[in-house]
Amino acid sequence: MFFKRRSRANSYIDNDPPARAQSQSYDDYEKRPDSARKEPPLQSPTDEKDSSAMYPRQQAPQETYSRGPTVGHNAMPMGNPTPPMAGESHEPMPDLLAQAFSQAVRPYKEKIEHLEAQLQDMQQWVEQLEQQRAEVHSWIDKRGLRPDVPPSIAKIMDSTTADAAVTLNAQLDRKITIVNFDLHRLQDDLNDSISSSHFASAMLKFLPDIQRLSLLPAGPRHAFDLILKLGGNLNSHGGLDSGDQSDITARRDFYGRLDAAMVEVVQRRFGEGEEWNVQREIKRIEKTASYLKTYGVEPYFPATLDLMRREVVDFQQGGQPGQASGMPQTNGHGSPPRYH
Numbered sequence: 001m002f003f004k005r006r007s008r009a010n011s012y013i014d015n016d017p018p019a020r021a022q023s024q025s026y027d028d029y030e031k032r033p034d035s036a037r038k039e040p041p042l043q044s045p046t047d048e049k050d051s052s053a054m055y056p057r058q059q060a061p062q063e064t065y066s067r068g069p070t071v072g073h074n075a076m077p078m079g080n081p082t083p084p085m086a087g088e089s090h091e092p093m094p095d096l097l098a099q100a101f102s103q104a105v106r107p108y109k110e111k112i113e114h115l116e117a118q119l120q121d122m123q124q125w126v127e128q129l130e131q132q133r134a135e136v137h138s139w140i141d142k143r144g145l146r147p148d149v150p151p152s153i154a155k156i157m158d159s160t161t162a163d164a165a166v167t168l169n170a171q172l173d174r175k176i177t178i179v180n181f182d183l184h185r186l187q188d189d190l191n192d193s194i195s196s197s198h199f200a201s202a203m204l205k206f207l208p209d210i211q212r213l214s215l216l217p218a219g220p221r222h223a224f225d226l227i228l229k230l231g232g233n234l235n236s237h238g239g240l241d242s243g244d245q246s247d248i249t250a251r252r253d254f255y256g257r258l259d260a261a262m263v264e265v266v267q268r269r270f271g272e273g274e275e276w277n278v279q280r281e282i283k284r285i286e287k288t289a290s291y292l293k294t295y296g297v298e299p300y301f302p303a304t305l306d307l308m309r310r311e312v313v314d315f316q317q318g319g320q321p322g323q324a325s326g327m328p329q330t331n332g333h334g335s336p337p338r339y340h
Contacts, residue, residue, distance in 0.1 A: 137161060144171045147209045158216055168213050169222035176206055176226065180233045196247045199237050200254035203230045207261055220269035221276075227262050228285075231255060231300075235288065240295040251297050262304040270311055278312050 137157050140146055146157060146168055158164045179202060187194050206226070214223035234254060240247075269276065282305060289300035 133160075141167055141171075144174060146171050147175055147206075154212065158212070165213060165216040165219040165222060168209070168216070169219070169226065172206060172209055172213065172226055173229070176203075176229060176233070179203075183237075193238065195250070196234065196237065196254070197250040200234055200250055203233055204254065204257060206230065207257070211261060211264070214265045214268055218272070220265050220272060221274065223265045224262070224269060224281075227258055227265060231258050231288070235292070240292070240297070243296075248296055251292075255297070255300055259301045259303050262301060263307060266304055266307055278308050282308050282312075 133156075137160070140149060140157070141161075146154070149157065158168070161167065183194060183199060183202060207230075210223050210226050213219045213226070231254075234251065285301050285305055289298065289305075292298060292300050
């Protein structure tokens with residue numbers, strides 16, 4: 001049943017006629033000519049006006065994009081997708097687990113960054129200290145004060161300075177020469193000879209530095225020459241012809257201490273396995289010993305001479321270098337040293 005509004009008043013009319021009348025109207029419609037069938041039914045202006053006022057038509061939205069070709073009977077239109085709005089942005093969903101992890105490790109990251117900054121500052125400070133240390137060591141060497149530095153500083157200088165043995169040997173040799181010259185000049189100024197015991201005590205003060213030199217690489221060779229120089233300075237001091245028993249005793253004690261120090265130096269020198277003319281050094285010591293023997297001063301480096309002779313004999317018999325001295329070869333070379 002349909003109701004049709006006739007006017008603005010709330011009056012509706014039942015448009016459904018009785019069933020018989022409706023079937024009769026269908027028969028009448030069939031009996032009409034074709035021209036009458038095609039004509040649209042007339043509608044009163046009042047009905048059109050009221051219908052448009054009651055139910056206004058809505059304009060369908062026009063499509064802003066062109067539809068693509070369709071394939072098949074029920075295919076959907078394949079057109080370009082609608083572009084997103086200018087202010088619309090598609091952001092991914094936040095990862096709550098990653099955010100929680102980053103917040104948990106943030107204090108540790110900050111602590112690590114702080115420690116890295118401190119480490120960098122400490123490295124710069126250490127580099128500055130090393131530069132200052134090198135400058136101080138250079139200042140000490142320029143003034144020849146390496147033999148006079150404390151043991152703690154001497155140990156650092158010997159381990160960090162290139163050619164430490166050569167530098168220390170040059171400064172020790174110069175210092176021994178200066179002290180020997182000062183003693184002779186003092187003796188000349190006094191017009192009296194200095195006793196051998198005083199002279200020997202002045203020379204023995206260099207033994208600790210010579211022993212320090214022998215511990216350095218290539219140091220035993222220089223230490224060997226410096227010990228012989230100490231004995232030669234006392235020999236040139238004079239007073240051998242005086243026949244004083246106290247003078248002879250002081251000389252024997254002095255040469256005995258030099259001999260004990262020389263044995264350690266020779267052992268280390270044999271251990272380095274350098275090419276060394278041992279026979280020449282033996283003859284050099286024996287010549288001085290025979291000279292002192294004429295004045296009653298003996299022996300002169302007896303333990304040193306015995307060690308050097310045994311080493312040469314063992315080497316000539318095919319023994320291992322350094323076997324007689326008890327110091328194995330440490331030079332690292334494949335060929336043995338030549339002792340001649």
